[in-house]
Amino acid sequence: MACSAGGPMEITILDVDEEDTKCNDCGKKFRRPKRKARCPECGSENLGAL
Numbered sequence: 001m002a003c004s005a006g007g008p009m010e011i012t013i014l015d016v017d018e019e020d021t022k023c024n025d026c027g028k029k030f031r032r033p034k035r036k037a038r039c040p041e042c043g044s045e046n047l048g049a050l
């Protein structure tokens with residue numbers, strides 16, 4: 001029964017979209033996917049960590 005309207009609402013937005021990978025070909029920064037990482041911009045696998 002957590003339906004109390006009017007109460008203080010705590011909304012925590014965690015920034016989980018931190019970019020930790022950089023494409024060495026085009027310089028695009030993005031968050032590394034779990035699977036085989038590829039640059040979303042140019043499709044290169046030539047990636048480096050930030």
Ligand SMILES: [Zn+2]
Nearest residue numbers: 023026039042
């Ligand atoms: Zn790229």
